[in-house]
Amino acid sequence: MITIVIALMIVGAVAIVAYPLFNQSNQLDVTFAGTRDPVLEGLVSQRDVMYSAIKDLENDHAMGKLSDADYKSLRAKYEAKAVAILQELDNAVGSKPSARVTRDDDAVEREIARLRRAAATNGSTKCPQCGTPYAAGDVFCAKCGASLRGVRCPSCGTRAAVGDKFCAKCGRTL
Amino acid sequence: MADFAMADLGYASLLLSLFLSIYAAGAAFFAARRKDSALFASARNAMFVIAALTTLAVGVLEWALITHQFRFEYVAEQTSRAQPLLYNVSALWGGQEGSLLFWAWLLGIFTTIVLIQNHDKNQELIAYVVIGQAIAQGFFLALMTLVTNPSASGFFILTPFTPDATNALVGNPFRLLDFVPRDGNGLNPLLQNPGMFIHPVTQYLGYVAFTIPFAFAMAALFARRLSDVWIRTTRRWTLVAWLFLSLGLLFGMQWAYTELGWGGYWGWDAVENASLMPWLTGTAFLHSVMIQERRGMLKVWNLVLVMLTFCLSILGTFITRSGVIQSVHAFGVSSLGPWFLAFLGVTTLAFLYLLFDRIDDLKEENELDSLLSRESSFLLNNLILVGAAFATLWGTIFPMVSEAFTGKKVTVGAPFFNQVNGPIFFALVVLVGICPLIGWRRATPENLLRNFLRPLVVSMVTAVALFVLGVREWYGLLSFSTVAFVLVTIGTEYSRDVIARMRQHAENPATALVRLILGNRRRYGGYIVHIGVILAVLGIAGSSFYQVETQSNLRPGDTMRLKQYTLQYDGLQDYPTENHRVVAARLTVLENGQPVGTLSPEKDYYDNPNPDAAQWTTEVAVRTTAREDLYVILAGFDSTVGTATIKAIINPLVVWLWIGFAILVVGTLIAALPDPREERAPARSRVREAAAQA
Numbered sequence: 028m029i030t031i032v033i034a035l036m037i038v039g040a041v042a043i044v045a046y047p048l049f050n051q052s053n054q055l056d057v058t059f060a061g062t063r064d065p066v067l068e069g070l071v072s073q074r075d076v077m078y079s080a081i082k083d084l085e086n087d088h089a090m091g092k093l094s095d096a097d098y099k100s101l102r103a104k105y106e107a108k109a110v111a112i113l114q115e116l117d118n119a120v121g122s123k124p125s126a127r128v129t130r131d132d133d134a135v136e137r138e139i140a141r142l143r144r145a146a147a148t149n150g151s152t153k154c155p156q157c158g159t160p161y162a163a164g165d166v167f168c169a170k171c172g173a174s175l176r177g178v179r180c181p182s183c184g185t186r187a188a189v190g191d192k193f194c195a196k197c198g199r200t201l
Numbered sequence: 202m203a204d205f206a207m208a209d210l211g212y213a214s215l216l217l218s219l220f221l222s223i224y225a226a227g228a229a230f231f232a233a234r235r236k237d238s239a240l241f242a243s244a245r246n247a248m249f250v251i252a253a254l255t256t257l258a259v260g261v262l263e264w265a266l267i268t269h270q271f272r273f274e275y276v277a278e279q280t281s282r283a284q285p286l287l288y289n290v291s292a293l294w295g296g297q298e299g300s301l302l303f304w305a306w307l308l309g310i311f312t313t314i315v316l317i318q319n320h321d322k323n324q325e326l327i328a329y330v331v332i333g334q335a336i337a338q339g340f341f342l343a344l345m346t347l348v349t350n351p352s353a354s355g356f357f358i359l360t361p362f363t364p365d366a367t368n369a370l371v372g373n374p375f376r377l378l379d380f381v382p383r384d385g386n387g388l389n390p391l392l393q394n395p396g397m398f399i400h401p402v403t404q405y406l407g408y409v410a411f412t413i414p415f416a417f418a419m420a421a422l423f424a425r426r427l428s429d430v431w432i433r434t435t436r437r438w439t440l441v442a443w444l445f446l447s448l449g450l451l452f453g454m455q456w457a458y459t460e461l462g463w464g465g466y467w468g469w470d471a472v473e474n475a476s477l478m479p480w481l482t483g484t485a486f487l488h489s490v491m492i493q494e495r496r497g498m499l500k501v502w503n504l505v506l507v508m509l510t511f512c513l514s515i516l517g518t519f520i521t522r523s524g525v526i527q528s529v530h531a532f533g534v535s536s537l538g539p540w541f542l543a544f545l546g547v548t549t550l551a552f553l554y555l556l557f558d559r560i561d562d563l564k565e566e567n568e569l570d571s572l573l574s575r576e577s578s579f580l581l582n583n584l585i586l587v588g589a590a591f592a593t594l595w596g597t598i599f600p601m602v603s604e605a606f607t608g609k610k611v612t613v614g615a616p617f618f619n620q621v622n623g624p625i626f627f628a629l630v631v632l633v634g635i636c637p638l639i640g641w642r643r644a645t646p647e648n649l650l651r652n653f654l655r656p657l658v659v660s661m662v663t664a665v666a667l668f669v670l671g672v673r674e675w676y677g678l679l680s681f682s683t684v685a686f687v688l689v690t691i692g693t694e695y696s697r698d699v700i701a702r703m704r705q706h707a708e709n710p711a712t713a714l715v716r717l718i719l720g721n722r723r724r725y726g727g728y729i730v731h732i733g734v735i736l737a738v739l740g741i742a743g744s745s746f747y748q749v750e751t752q753s754n755l756r757p758g759d760t761m762r763l764k765q766y767t768l769q770y771d772g773l774q775d776y777p778t779e780n781h782r783v784v785a786a787r788l789t790v791l792e793n794g795q796p797v798g799t800l801s802p803e804k805d806y807y808d809n810p811n812p813d814a815a816q817w818t819t820e821v822a823v824r825t826t827a828r829e830d831l832y833v834i835l836a837g838f839d840s841t842v843g844t845a846t847i848k849a850i851i852n853p854l855v856v857w858l859w860i861g862f863a864i865l866v867v868g869t870l871i872a873a874l875p876d877p878r879e880e881r882a883p884a885r886s887r888v889r890e891a892a893a894q895a
Contacts, residue, residue, distance in 0.1 A: 029209050029210055040221065044224065044250060046246065047246060048239050048243050072428040073566060076497050076566065076567075080495065080496065083495065093645060097645050
């Protein structure tokens with residue numbers, strides 16, 4: 028009696044294991060086609076590493092663990108590296124439309140906002156009131172106290188860059 | 202005839218699982234090489250079937266244990282009719298064969314979870330992970346289904362198809378006897394304690410869970426995918442595994458404290474050390490991976506650390522099982538020892554080969570900006586923890602090594618471990634305090650000193666206050682003031698960040714604190730874990746340095762004194778319970794002359810059909826306050842005259858050890874919570890836009 032049960036068990040096990048080999052059309056949800064390219068993976072990793080590095084620098088500086096001089100020099104160093112990686116990543120992503128790049132949206136948003144501001148003020152980030160250069164992530168100008176963040180759009184609530192005349196999301200006049 | 206049938210069913214499911222695991226390893230290998238999804242799906246299905254079959258085998262064994270199938274040799278050894286149900290159920294992991302089955306079962310379940318978690322990602326890595334898991338699974342299954350007792354068969358492995366082969370198999374949980382005993386031996390009375398239910402389970406969960414990060418590490422090496430994907434995928438597994446190892450340590454210590462009756466919770470016993478060592482390297486690993494994720498450094502360190510943790514977990518299982526080192530835990534000498542060592546050796550060699558072969562893919566992405574930086578303190582952390590693990594390992598295996606070379610049996614006792622590990626752990630505690638004060642990349646020395654000042658001042662004040670209150674020993678003053686230092690450091694981190702948040706978002710302190718923690722669960726959960734560790738250190742320091750004891754022989758009505766406590770002996774009680782006889786001493790406890798309660802330390806007698814196996818155990822009675830434990834033992838008694846020998850111990854601050862661990866658990870759970878940011882949608886187009894505008 029138990030021999031029959033055991034025999035059925037063996038048959039069942041073999042059937043479950045062999046099924047995918049014969050049922051090629053039903054690929055289940057496993058496919059190697061979407062496997063990420065290790066080079067791309069490495070670049071995404073490095074990009075995230077740079078963003079975390081910059082965020083940590085900001086935090087440490089704000090908490091008083093890092094002096095102004097150290098903060099500025101390290102930050103410049105890592106920002107340069109970050110831009111280089113972003114460009115390399117863009118080349119890689121551009122040629123592989125099926126690849127997915129994820130993670131750390133906030134850092135990306137900040138980077139975009141900063142680059143937009145840099146573009147708007149011809150490549151350097153200066154306080155709109157007194158003209159003193161400020162670091163990305165600063166909310167108030169250290170010299171005159173003016174707000175460095177743009178206003179919120181009254182319609183859709185998106186925060187604009189300082190100096191913007193129209194909301195980038197919904198187009199309303201600011 | 203049900204017992205014959207079920208034994209066959211159990212053994213058959215294990216043997217079938219063994220063949221499936223060999224198939225799965227091969228299929229997954231070729232699937233990865235050829236990028237063949239059908240073959241991979243087949244290997245994956247095989248792993249699912251193995252999980253189901255081992256569950257069936259566990260079901261069969263539990264059925265036998267619960268329904269008293271004494272023809273099963275394992276059941277006859279581990280249970281008896283009078284034994285409470287709880288201990289019959291827990292007998293599954295109580296003996297050697299059962300614990301092998303338990304390991305294989307847990308491994309199957311964890312592999313299933315990993316496969317489901319990764320059903321839509323990491324395909325190439327997962328194929329290699331399946332190979333690793335299948336091999337580990339195959340090892341444990343082979344131990345149960347193939348390895349024979351050399352004296353029975355003449356050689357190590359016997360094919361399972363010869364007559365009565367299954368009953369010569371050393372690891373087989375389903376061995377049958379020629380007859381049906383009327384009753385079983387019952388569990389060793391020392392093990393009849395609720396700790397039996399929870400300690401081995403959490404310990405095994407920890408050991409088995411660490412196979413997952415290791416399998417991913419091996420897979421990453423094999424597939425040359427050495428960015429931090431393997432680390433990010435296994436981050437929660439590492440935390441969960443470490444949590445279970447911590448729980449295993451906690452419940453082991455708790456059990457020793459309440460059951461063994463010598464007033465302590467840690468004796469540097471070989472098996473205790475076996476559970477401590479992977480915890481130490483596991484702690485180093487889970488800190489060190491943060492550096493790789495943030496800065497792309499310490500890549501080789503992380504691979505070595507996860508390998509060490511896995512090997513020490515297997516070693517821990519081996520030391521507990523083989524009796525090769527004298528221990529309270531010894532389950533008797535077993536012939537499975539050499540197999541464990543062989544498995545360990547082969548795995549280590551394979552890993553090291555892959556590591557050296559792929560060394561070029563493990564280039565650091567950054568270098569140390571400064572010796573005074575958080576990165577270098579993490580490196581120091583690695584060195585300290587691995588140092589402690591090696592010192593413990595050396596002390597643990599030295600008796601074995603010495604006997605092998607000189608023929609003399611030596612014992613390495615607590616003094617060695619305390620002298621070597623004491624200073625190492627002290628350095629670690631100091632590091633826990635200093636590290637948050639140091640910035641990433643580079644700490645400006647002036648800033649560091651400024652941040653150092655407040656905690657330093659508080660710790661000095663603490664030392665002076667304690668001195669005034671009567672604490673004069675340098676080690677006591679040093680430990681307590683260091684504890685104060687670290688608590689202030691962590692407290693400052695929290696309060697500074699909460700205040701900053703309150704200003705930014707106009708929140709009240711409670712909301713700010715909760716949002717702060719939820720906003721970065723890893724960091725703030727980690728700080729909570731550190732608080733727990735420091736409180737545990739407080740408990741350890743208090744009870745190690747300031748324990749006092751006394752012993753008296755008392756007649757009914759006599760009293761004994763220890764510091765501010767008076768114990769009044771009222772008499773002996775003698776009564777039977779379900780499966781043992783209790784002799785208890787009734788004591789009234791007075792503190793500074795005022796009655797505060799009663800205590801009843803016991804000696805319990807467990808009878809047994811085999812007269813050699815009958816034994817007395819000690820049940821201590823403890824009165825716990827925040828300040829100290831009053832720990833009372835019935836060391837001896839004379840029932841004819843009603844006298845009792847009472848030993849009383851005061852263990853200061855012990856309760857903080859347990860509280861500290863509880864806080865550690867909470868902190869780990871917080872750190873393991875999913876981060877909302879990880880669930881966001883891809884930002885590919887935004888990356889392009891940013892780069893285009895730059």
